[in-house]
Amino acid sequence: MKSLSPAPAHWRGKNASLFKKTTANGYLSGAENFARTQYHQLAIEQLKNDPVALEALGAPPLKVHNIRLMDKSNRVDMARAQLKIPVSGTKSAGYLHTNSVRDLSLNCWHLQEVTLQLRDGQNIPVYHSCVESTNTQEG
Secondary structure (H helix, E strand, C coil): CCCCCCCCHHHCHHHHHHCCEECCCEECCHHHHHCCCHHHHHHHHHHHCCHHHHHHHCCCCCEECCCCCCCCCCEECCCEEEEEEEEECCCCEEEEEEEEEEECCCCEEEEEEEEEEECCCCEEEEEECCCCCCCCCCC
């Protein structure tokens, strides 16, 4: 059985809960745990509902790949989440750039912006919030 290396230094502390032990197969990677978060799932849901972005990727089928934990574009703290999620279809691939804020009063995440960046450099806006969140913690 391959052992996993410890979490990178910048992922320890606040993000340590992303490295949780499972009973079936040892440790899930932090990337696999990200896919379970509300801010990740909300962004993927927006992509799946955007016909222009799906057409550009050649989806369905849509493949959502694990984020790269060492990529400094992926940042999460108590109030904000910024992710760069690799995605692909049959025509193209790229990254889904997402920004979310946490509503502390309701303990839930709200998308602020989602943009698909294709490997050819084309950017496709997927979602942009027109509502400012007033109950978020400032960082």
